Amino acid sequence: MNIKIIAVGKIKEDYVKTALNDYIKRLSPYYRLTVTEIPAEQIMDESLAEKYKEIEANKILSDIKSESFVITLEIAGKNLSSEEFAAKIKDISYSGYNELIFIIGGANGLHKKVSDIADFKLSFSKMTFTHQLIRLILTEQIYRAAKINANEPYHR
Numbered sequence: 694m695n696i697k698i699i700a701v702g703k704i705k706e707d708y709v710k711t712a713l714n715d716y717i718k719r720l721s722p723y724y725r726l727t728v729t730e731i732p733a734e735q736i737m738d739e740s741l742a743e744k745y746k747e748i749e750a751n752k753i754l755s756d757i758k759s760e761s762f763v764i765t766l767e768i769a770g771k772n773l774s775s776e777e778f779a780a781k782i783k784d785i786s787y788s789g790y791n792e793l794i795f796i797i798g799g800a801n802g803l804h805k806k807v808s809d810i811a812d813f814k815l816s817f818s819k820m821t822f823t824h825q826l827i828r829l830i831l832t833e834q835i836y837r838a839a840k841i842n843a844n845e846p847y848h849r
Contacts, residue, residue: 694724694785694786694790694791694792694793695724695725695726695727695791695792695793696720696724696725696726696727696792696793696794696795696835697726697727697728697729697756697761697792697793697794697795698726698727698728698729698794698795698796698797698828698831698832699728699729699731699753699756699757699794699795699796699797700728700729700730700731700796700797700824700828701730701731701732701733701749701753701797701798701799701824702730702731702732702733702799702800702824702825703730703732703733704730704825704828705825706825709825709826709828709829712829713728713828713829713832716829716832716833716835716836717832719836720832720835720836720839723836723839723842723843724835724839726832726835728828729756731749731752731753731756731799732752733749733799733800734746734748734749734799736801742801743804745801746798746799746801746802746803746804747804747806749798749799749804750803750804750806750807753796753807754806754807754810757794757810758792760790760791760792761790761791761792761793761794762785762788762790762792762793762794762812762813763794763796763810763811763812763813764793764794764795764796764811764812764813764814764815765795765796765798765803765807765808765811765813765814765815766795766796766797766798766815766816766817766827766831767798767802767803767808767811767814767815767816768816768818768819768821769814769816770813770814770815770816771813771814771815771816772816772817772818773815775834775837775838775841776841778815778834778837778838779837779838779839779841779842781813782835782838782839782842783838783842795815795831795835796811797824797827797828797831798824799824800824817830817831817834
């Protein structure tokens with residue numbers, strides 16, 4: 694199964710880039726993981742924040758195939774343990790989907806039209822994280838899920 698992460702914003706810190714690339718390399722025996730970065734809109738006027746989110750949403754939606762399973766990362770999403778997350782990925786792959794897409798919004802969150810197309814809404818915490826950090830956490834959890842699903846050891 695192919696896994697794609699669509700994320701608003703770019704990774705700026707080298708240490709995050711290094712960690713992400715390490716996990717992507719580790720994932721290669723299990724999944725093909727690609728990352729699409731959507732440029733974040735610069736908000737010049739807070740009263741137009743919703744419009745900027747819609748611009749980002751249109752870019753996100755243009756990169757999604759209708760036959761993909763879409764998971765959005767949202768504070769109001771469902772919390773899963775690592776084992777439950779692994780089972781979710783396994784269930785999706787057994788359901789005949791060729792592509793699993795994770796969507797990470799920008800600083801202003803996701804526009805409603807992106808949230809509305811989600812097949813599943815996932816939350817890692819009620820806390821807010823930077824898009825850079827959540828991308829690293831997500832990638833690590835995908836790797837952990839791959840190890841769990843392959844019945845291979847992983848740090849507890």
